[in-house]
Amino acid sequence: MRFELVTLFPEFLDTLKIGLLGKAVDQGLVTLDAINPREFATDKHRSVDDTPYGGGSGMVMMAPPVASALDALDERRVQPDGTPGCTKRILLTPQGQPFQQSMAERFALEPCLTLVCGRYEGFDDRIRGLVDEEVSLGDFVLLGGEMAALTLVEATARLVPGVLGNRESAVEESHSTGLLEYPQFTRPAEFRGVSVPPILLSGHHAKIERWRRKEALRRTMERRPDLIERAELSDDDRVLLRELQDERKTST
Numbered sequence: 001m002r003f004e005l006v007t008l009f010p011e012f013l014d015t016l017k018i019g020l021l022g023k024a025v026d027q028g029l030v031t032l033d034a035i036n037p038r039e040f041a042t043d044k045h046r047s048v049d050d051t052p053y054g055g056g057s058g059m060v061m062m063a064p065p066v067a068s069a070l071d072a073l074d075e076r077r078v079q080p081d082g083t084p085g086c087t088k089r090i091l092l093t094p095q096g097q098p099f100q101q102s103m104a105e106r107f108a109l110e111p112c113l114t115l116v117c118g119r120y121e122g123f124d125d126r127i128r129g130l131v132d133e134e135v136s137l138g139d140f141v142l143l144g145g146e147m148a149a150l151t152l153v154e155a156t157a158r159l160v161p162g163v164l165g166n167r168e169s170a171v172e173e174s175h176s177t178g179l180l181e182y183p184q185f186t187r188p189a190e191f192r193g194v195s196v197p198p199i200l201l202s203g204h205h206a207k208i209e210r211w212r213r214k215e216a217l218r219r220t221m222e223r224r225p226d227l228i229e230r231a232e233l234s235d236d237d238r239v240l241l242r243e244l245q246d247e248r249k250t251s252t
Contacts, residue, residue: 040068058121092145096134117145
């Protein structure tokens with residue numbers, strides 16, 4: 001899978017070339033590329049921003065350098081038949097749709113994602129017409145879109161077949177099933193007076209799976225009840241939820 005960043009700071013991309021993602025790049029499972037809109041500025045100062053029409057504070061990122069950078073990326077990956085190759089263009093902006101695991105799963109099916117990173121006070125609204133989707137990390141503002149882009153790349157790239165050593169790891173984690181992940185333990189069996197739950201040492205796989213599902217439901221109910229409302233729950237899940245509710249009543 002190919003990831004492209006349109007950014008004034010291409011060096012951000014180097015931070016992804018470590019760990020499992022770095023190995024995926026070395027193995028050719030993931031390709032990372034970046035292009036700087038400043039390369040396409042037309043004045044002697046290589047300006048990519050200007051004051052906003054109508055007045056206001058800050059500077060606004062100009063549309064022409066971004067558009068030219070996107071055109072150049074199309075030319076870079078031109079196919080033998082002359083087409084620019086399949087890609088989805090995403091603008092990182094606080095005004096976009098909140099990024100979720102389901103988005104990462106959908107993006108992982110694409111052969112290529114182009115991520116446009118804004119800077120300054122904002123960007124010329126005509127840049128919106130150059131992209132397919134707008135994505136936000138949440139209701140807060142960063143200095144630019146680069147950190148959001150890196151987060152999106154890592155969350156998506158780890159779902160590409162072969163990137164994770166254990167494919168099931170991506171399935172069992174928080175949000176992958178609509179719930180938070182169940183508690184995990186490893187050696188030693190006891191640490192500072194806290195022991196691993198005996199069920200995990202029992203070797204009884206069916207009981208372990210039931211315990212894990214119940215604990216995932218418990219953790220989600222306590223920390224993110226909004227996820228429970230949206231999760232696709234089975235009849236067994238509803239039984240477990242009733243047990244949890246009864247336990248809560250008993251403890252109060």
